[in-house]
Amino acid sequence: MTSPAVTPTCGEGELRDLLRALMTTIGDKWTLAVVATMTVGEQRFTAILHSVDGISHRMLTKTLRGLEDDGLVSRTFHAEVPPRVEYALTPLGLTLLEPLAGLSRWVEHHGPAVLEHRATRQHQEIS
Amino acid sequence: MTSPAVTPTCGEGELRDLLRALMTTIGDKWTLAVVATMTVGEQRFTAILHSVDGISHRMLTKTLRGLEDDGLVSRTFHAEVPPRVEYALTPLGLTLLEPLAGLSRWVEHHGPAVLEHRATRQHQEIS
DNA sequence: CAGAATCCGCGTGGATACTG
């Protein structure tokens, strides 16, 4: 058959463009890991820094800025000494977890198959 | 509350790592658009090239290579003159459309809200 | 403790030209 019955929601270029814009955001190197870490609740900067493991100081700041700009994460600054900043998923951010879980399930089921395909690539890599 | 009830599937670092690896793939600049285009059925190289609009010759090749390596897209080469190559989503590739549609729905509902947040960013950009 | 600023290497992606 030349026309599969599967027709996902994306039909117009507008939506596809917006979709890709957000995918680029959450698909970047650290955003996903940070969001995953924050599902456990409000976290301090250094707590996230240590949880994510591998993320640099600077990248965590940038990632959180991005999430904050998107309205997915709230930032609460406590002007104490020493200063304390708490981050948490906003209601909007929480809604993202559902489709994200769907993707996660797909990875659980088909991820290994993808990796096998990558390993046994047909067009062998040049010597 | 400090511990939301939402606990997505991702709990272990293993899965989160794999998830991010695949997110990076499908979240890259063109993969999503190409997959979306290919939901309509088997396509020739140039057909996709014109459908995606904005993608360069070279990037389409690389993107298709990636999808092929992942086993999401099949490549059929017809040794004729002129040569003809047809690409189609594999069964595995088709399974990806479901979670992708979930994400697409999220973007439909909450995407505009995200864009508004981006526009009215709290920490004003320095003059 | 949180984060802004600087420097820099590297990968990505665009334009172009060449092959089969």
Next chain:
DNA sequence: CAGTATCCACGCGGATTCTG
């Protein structure tokens, strides 16, 4: 028509340093 190869610019991301 489909794909590869080369060149090059830009932005991401790491390491480091400095401030409140």
